[in-house]
Amino acid sequence: MAKVTIDGLEMEVPDGTSILNAARMVGGDIVPPAMCYYSKLKGSGGKCRTCLVKVSQGSAKDPRPMPKLVPSCSTTVQDGMVVENITSLDVLEARKGVVEFLLINHPLDCPVCDQAGECDLQNLGYKHGLAKTRYEEERRTFEKADIGDNIKLHMNRCILCYRCTYVADQLTDCRSHGVINRGDHAEISTYISKAIDNDFSGNMIDVCPVGALTDKTFRFSSRVWFTKPMDAHRDCKKCSGKVVLWEKGNEVLRVTGRKDKYGELEEFICNECRFEKKNTSDWVIEGPRHIDKHSVISQNHYELLNNIKVDIVKYQKQVAERVNKG
Amino acid sequence: MARKILLEHLNVPGIETLEVFRKMGGYQAVEKVLKTMSPDDVTEEVKKSGLRGRGGAGFPAGMKWSFIDKKSEKPRYLVCNADESEPGTFKDRYLMEKIPHSLIEGMIVSSYALGAKTSYIYIRGEYFYVLRILEKAIAEAYEAGFLGKNILGTDYSLDLHVQIGAGAYICGEETALLESLEGKRGNPRMKPPFPAISGLYASPTVVNNVETIAAVPHIVNMTGDEYAKIGVGRSTGTKLISASGHINKPGVYEIEMGLPVEEFIYSDEYCGGIKNGKRLKALIAGGSSVPILPEHLITKTANGDARLMTYESLSDGGFVSGTMLGSGGFIVMDETTCIVRNTWTLARFYHHESCGQCSPCREGTGWMEKVLHRIENGHGKMSDVDLLVDIAKKIEGNTICPLGDAAAWPIASAIRHFREEFEYHVKYPEKVKDPKHFFYAPFVSEKMNASIA
Amino acid sequence: MSKEIKFSDETLEVVAKIILRYPEGRQKSALLPVLHIAQAEFDGWLSSEVMDYVASILNIKPIEVYEVASFYSMYNLKPVGKCLLEVCRTGPCMLNGAEDLVAHFENKLNIKDGETTADGMFTLKTVECLGSCGTAPMLQCGADYYENLDNQKADALLDKLRDENQRSRYC
Numbered sequence: 049m050a051k052v053t054i055d056g057l058e059m060e061v062p063d064g065t066s067i068l069n070a071a072r073m074v075g076g077d078i079v080p081p082a083m084c085y086y087s088k089l090k091g092s093g094g095k096c097r098t099c100l101v102k103v104s105q106g107s108a109k110d111p112r113p114m115p116k117l118v119p120s121c122s123t124t125v126q127d128g129m130v131v132e133n134i135t136s137l138d139v140l141e142a143r144k145g146v147v148e149f150l151l152i153n154h155p156l157d158c159p160v161c162d163q164a165g166e167c168d169l170q171n172l173g174y175k176h177g178l179a180k181t182r183y184e185e186e187r188r189t190f191e192k193a194d195i196g197d198n199i200k201l202h203m204n205r206c207i208l209c210y211r212c213t214y215v216a217d218q219l220t221d222c223r224s225h226g227v228i229n230r231g232d233h234a235e236i237s238t239y240i241s242k243a244i245d246n247d248f249s250g251n252m253i254d255v256c257p258v259g260a261l262t263d264k265t266f267r268f269s270s271r272v273w274f275t276k277p278m279d280a281h282r283d284c285k286k287c288s289g290k291v292v293l294w295e296k297g298n299e300v301l302r303v304t305g306r307k308d309k310y311g312e313l314e315e316f317i318c319n320e321c322r323f324e325k326k327n328t329s330d331w332v333i334e335g336p337r338h339i340d341k342h343s344v345i346s347q348n349h350y351e352l353l354n355n356i357k358v359d360i361v362k363y364q365k366q367v368a369e370r371v372n373k374g
Numbered sequence: 375m376a377r378k379i380l381l382e383h384l385n386v387p388g389i390e391t392l393e394v395f396r397k398m399g400g401y402q403a404v405e406k407v408l409k410t411m412s413p414d415d416v417t418e419e420v421k422k423s424g425l426r427g428r429g430g431a432g433f434p435a436g437m438k439w440s441f442i443d444k445k446s447e448k449p450r451y452l453v454c455n456a457d458e459s460e461p462g463t464f465k466d467r468y469l470m471e472k473i474p475h476s477l478i479e480g481m482i483v484s485s486y487a488l489g490a491k492t493s494y495i496y497i498r499g500e501y502f503y504v505l506r507i508l509e510k511a512i513a514e515a516y517e518a519g520f521l522g523k524n525i526l527g528t529d530y531s532l533d534l535h536v537q538i539g540a541g542a543y544i545c546g547e548e549t550a551l552l553e554s555l556e557g558k559r560g561n562p563r564m565k566p567p568f569p570a571i572s573g574l575y576a577s578p579t580v581v582n583n584v585e586t587i588a589a590v591p592h593i594v595n596m597t598g599d600e601y602a603k604i605g606v607g608r609s610t611g612t613k614l615i616s617a618s619g620h621i622n623k624p625g626v627y628e629i630e631m632g633l634p635v636e637e638f639i640y641s642d643e644y645c646g647g648i649k650n651g652k653r654l655k656a657l658i659a660g661g662s663s664v665p666i667l668p669e670h671l672i673t674k675t676a677n678g679d680a681r682l683m684t685y686e687s688l689s690d691g692g693f694v695s696g697t698m699l700g701s702g703g704f705i706v707m708d709e710t711t712c713i714v715r716n717t718w719t720l721a722r723f724y725h726h727e728s729c730g731q732c733s734p735c736r737e738g739t740g741w742m743e744k745v746l747h748r749i750e751n752g753h754g755k756m757s758d759v760d761l762l763v764d765i766a767k768k769i770e771g772n773t774i775c776p777l778g779d780a781a782a783w784p785i786a787s788a789i790r791h792f793r794e795e796f797e798y799h800v801k802y803p804e805k806v807k808d809p810k811h812f813f814y815a816p817f818v819s820e821k822m823n824a825s826i827a
Numbered sequence: 828m829s830k831e832i833k834f835s836d837e838t839l840e841v842v843a844k845i846i847l848r849y850p851e852g853r854q855k856s857a858l859l860p861v862l863h864i865a866q867a868e869f870d871g872w873l874s875s876e877v878m879d880y881v882a883s884i885l886n887i888k889p890i891e892v893y894e895v896a897s898f899y900s901m902y903n904l905k906p907v908g909k910c911l912l913e914v915c916r917t918g919p920c921m922l923n924g925a926e927d928l929v930a931h932f933e934n935k936l937n938i939k940d941g942e943t944t945a946d947g948m949f950t951l952k953t954v955e956c957l958g959s960c961g962t963a964p965m966l967q968c969g970a971d972y973y974e975n976l977d978n979q980k981a982d983a984l985l986d987k988l989r990d991e992n993q994r995s996r997y998c
Contacts, residue, residue: 093564094564094732094774095731095732095733095774096732096733097732097733097734097772097773098733100772116771116772117771117772119564122564141768142768142772144768145734145767145768145769145772146733146734146768146772148768149733149734149736149737149738149741149768150733150737152737152741153737182761183741185741185744185745188740207733208730208731208733208736222888223888223890223891224888224889224890225890226890226891226893226894227559227894228893228894228897228898229730229897229898230542230559230728230729230730230897230898230899230900231725231726231727231728231729231730231736231739231740232725232728232730232736232737232739232740233730234729234730234736237893449850458958459956459958460956461917461918461919461955461956461960462918462919462956462960463958463960464958464959464960464961467958467959492850494848498958499859499863499899499901499997500901500957500958500967501958502970502997502998503970503971503972506970533848535848537848537856537859537860538859538860538863538998539859539899540859540862540863540899540900540901540902541899541900541901541902541954542898542899542900543955543956554859555856556853556855556856557855557856557857557858557859557885557887557891557895558855558858558891558894558895559894559895559898560898560899575850575853616960616961617961618919618922618923618960618961618963619919619922619923619960620922620923624960624961624962624963625961626961658918662917662918662956703960705918705919705922705960707922711922715921716918716921716922719916719917719918719921720917720918722917722955723917723918723955723956726900726955727955729898809926
């Protein structure tokens with residue numbers, strides 16, 4: 049076990065835990081945002097740089113601070129490590145920068161994007177972004193590519209988190225999907241548009257943090273906040289069959305996997321459950337799905353955090369209460 | 375004449391052949407280490423020599439070697455970084471082309487020290503003709519029994535291969551190089567783990583620059599203590615400098631560390647002064663990534679001390695008034711140079727070479743290039759100058775690999791030292807329409823004129 | 828394309844030797860050198876059919892080849908002229924007249940950067956630093972470096988290349 053302090057909050061976590069996962073064990077505001085890291089996908093993380101934190105003390109043995117901000121998703125805790133996340137102005141400044149970088153070439157087409165309302169980039173932008181853009185240049189665009197009947201690729205919205213390529217690599221038997229080109233021309237592509245066609249490819253939609261990969265069968269059907277999420281299951285030979293149905297009236301508009309409070313799927317589901325079972329009679333309904341995230345789906349509004357003022361004592365109290373309860 | 379080590383026999387006819395190279399004392403170090411020294415002895419000599427990595431970072435080579443995981447049961451690898459791509463740097467190409475066996479001898483001695491049985495030289499794709507030269511030299515070395523099974527009748531065996539790149543500056547970053555050598559995109563890896571623990575094929579690996587490796591046989595021959603006597607302080611030995619730009623004698627020069635910068639620029643033994651009798655305006659001392667220096671900080675430090683060609687003296691003053699020795703890419707600019715234009719071409723370079731893996735570099739390098747392009751062409755705003763500084767600041771230190779820093783530093787330093795010139799482009803857009811705007815009438819500082827008047 | 832996409836027996840032998848440089852199961856390491864060979868053999872560029880063929884030889888997935896081929900700037904994913912003129916324009920080359928040299932080629936060949944002459948002879952491509960800063964301005968055509976160029980030397984080079992009428996290749 050390693051004792052680690054994050055934003056003044058001391059905790060003990062198993063050796064080998066990343067800073068991000070240590071923070072997630074406690075939860076709350078000390079958890080750094082993550083746009084590319086996905087705990088269930090091996091090799092993910094380290095790329096988006098939104099989860100950068102400051103390590104002001106490396107370990108009990110070697111108390112020197114780390115010279116640069118480090119990605120909390122891929123930095124392992126050491127016994128005696130002291131980490132600053134929202135208590136460090138450097139971290140908040142860097143995060144503001146990363147959000148700006150992610151947005152300068154993003155089309156900001158939220159009004160016509162199916163991801164709006166459950167978009168990690170939207171949430172991140174509200175929390176850490178600027179109200180105005182400083183970017184005056186032309187935004188980057190990509191040629192449209194058709195990647196099959198079930199999944200819609202909007203490359204212009206992609207933030208190159210690489211999650212979908214890990215899904216293709218780790219959940220499906222034949223990877224026909226990858227990252228091509230270099231630098232800011234890099235794009236997710238199947239090259240010559242080979243259709244992505246295998247049983248678990250639909251999970252790319254759920255792991256995509258933005259609206260780059262969306263469900264074609266749900267396209268423009270409804271804004272997500274007008275749909276009602278219901279936990280449901282069915283007997284499925286390929287997957288657990290545990291899903292969320294997004295209903296409007298008695299109509300099932302969309303089927304997704306169940307996501308935890310950090311937006312990660314609890315279990316990956318198969319394409320049959322996702323794309324082909326759109327009748328309520330296909331499912332055993334368990335009840336309404338609780339959406340834990342700060343999201344319009346559950347709250348219908350965002351809390352604007354223009355000036356993040358940190359009152360660490362308040363956070364400590366909150367966390368302590370949560371720990372006592374849980 | 376200053377002391378030459380790496381290039382001592384440069385002008386001996388046929389030095390590229392094994393026969394002549396041996397006549398000049400080549401491959402003696404192989405004999406010496408295989409027959410009289412243990413691998414640890416060799417590492418010890420390199421440590422004593424104070425040799426620092428010649429690729430740019432200047433990390434002590436012996437210390438880097440000592441990090442290699444000897445407990446691992448996996449094979450160990452030595453990989454030579456011959457992916458020389460830093461603008462302003464062409465010394466490794468010169469050395470490999472002229473005296474290829476010096477690198478091969480270095481590879482054998484260093485591989486022995488590290489316990490590597492297979493080693494690779496990763497050379498940038500554009501150097502295809504140098505690849506042929508190296509392959510020929512390697513074939514000669516196999517023939518003569520310096521490579522292959524049981525070298526010189528000892529237990530030690532080594533295979534050496536050259537791997538060709540295909541056009542990517544980023545592969546000069548050691549973990550990107552290893553990815554590329556594994557046949558992948560040159561995306562830098564997250565560190566830790568460091569290559570010494572998990573490098574090529576997840577095995578313990580050391581990656582060293584060409585010049586670093588080529589210095590090792592000389593250290594073995596003369597002993598580390600003797601080598602450490604050359605140079606100044608922690609900058610020991612000799613260094614190859616690639617000199618380019620507005621000078622009379624561009625080329626590769628071997629200098630003893632500690633040579634005054636002024637002598638290097640103006641002496642006929644080296645750069646031979648500024649071309650066409652023009653005035654010196656600015657200098658990039660260690661390859662395009664290092665901070666640019668204005669005229670008054672080139673030959674003297676901010677304290678008025680003579681600036682020397684050493685790691686320490688060039689970085690004297692930190693980023694406020696100093697720079698870095700880097701890879702030794704010495705780019706001299708005369709008074710006709712437009713600093714904005716030069717900075718823009720470098721920004722374009724980093725934009726082109728960013729691998730695109732992490733967001734600050736992928737998005738930031740392109741943004742900076744576009745803003746600089748606007749300013750250079752007379753479409754800039756005053757606020758753009760500070761915007762550039764801010765973008766550079768948000769990239770620096772926040773990326774996976776040092777390419778982000780390398781892209782940010784030249785821009786930040788150009789604005790630090792030449793802000794007025796950037797502002798001039800904004801104030802007088804019509805005067806900068808011609809791409810050669812300072813060619814006939816050099817930029818003159820209004821502030822300086824005012825202060826003189 | 829009329830040519831059948833298949834290496835000759837001699838080339839396959841060269842490829843087999845390259846694969847032997849790496850530990851067993853690491854044949855993917857041969858990808859960069861083999862793509863260079865493929866590009867030289869099949870008209871100077873890599874079509875998706877050629878990349879699929881390389882994938883089959885190395886026993887890797889086609890996407891692994893596309894990912895790599897599109898990352899490195901020396902692989903052409905579109906057809907190019909017989910002679911690919913790669914003119915360096917970074918820092919030191921710019922200081923010594925690379926921009927004039929590019930303009931000269933554009934005028935002389937009546938094409939813009941990135942374009943190919945109507946007769947399919949030349950493609951002009953500006954590139955970033957080729958490591959020849961002391962001999963600027965310069966260009967690369969195939970494996971050869973042409974250094975210390977001026978307009979006259981550039982014209983002479985074009986004449987020479989036209990006379991030779993050979994496809995430029997790195998290997």
